Amino acid sequence: MTVERTLCIIKPDAVEKKRAGAILQMLEVAGFDVVACERMPLSRKVAEGFYAVHKARPFFGELVEFMTRSPVFVVVLEREDAVAKYRELMGATDPAKATEGTIRKAHGGNVGENAVHGSDSAENARVEIGYFFPASKVAPVAG
Numbered sequence: 443m444t445v446e447r448t449l450c451i452i453k454p455d456a457v458e459k460k461r462a463g464a465i466l467q468m469l470e471v472a473g474f475d476v477v478a479c480e481r482m483p484l485s486r487k488v489a490e491g492f493y494a495v496h497k498a499r500p501f502f503g504e505l506v507e508f509m510t511r512s513p514v515f516v517v518v519l520e521r522e523d524a525v526a527k528y529r530e531l532m533g534a535t536d537p538a539k540a541t542e543g544t545i546r547k548a549h550g551g552n553v554g555e556n557a558v559h560g561s562d563s564a565e566n567a568r569v570e571i572g573y574f575f576p577a578s579k580v581a582p583v584a585g
């Protein structure tokens with residue numbers, strides 16, 4: 443298994459509830475290195491671009507409203523098998539269906555306001571990291 447990276451966004455609901463620190467701690471305890479972390483408000487244009495794959499979904503408008511409501515933390519994570527391991531730690535999209543011990547179980551509110559985002563493939567992780575961070579800010583993986 444090789445060291446890889448994934449993108450996490452701590453969403454507005456969790457930042458508003460002051461859960462960003464607790465979520466970063468869960469990630470570190472689970473063996474992730476925080477390679478980059480920036481608190482920023484998402485503009486409508488940036489949020490729409492990020493979630494463009496969901497444009498046709500009925501919840502798209504609601505999702506963009508939510509993601510632009512207040513600042514998020516955009517976080518680059520690194521560890522072995524990062525994409526799959528982080529999806530596991532994140533838990534199901536609907537926090538009510540998430541397993542005990544997952545971030546969404548502990549900090550998510552509902553299927554829309556579910557505390558965190560996570561890349562769903564290594565290729566999407568590369569695209570999503572590049573969407574937020576220039577190469578100069580995210581040093582290459584050692585080795």
Ligand code: ATP
Nearest residue numbers: 501504505534535553554555556558559560561562
């Ligand atoms: P994310 O992409 O944010 O990591 P995910 O991969 O678990 O979440 P997706 O199916 O990609 O889930 O949906 C993207 C986001 O859209 C969800 O995290 C949630 O915020 C929102 N969403 C998904 N389904 C619904 C729904 N039925 N109603 C409202 N919002 C939804």
Ligand code: MG
Nearest residue numbers: 559560561562
């Ligand atoms: Mg997704």
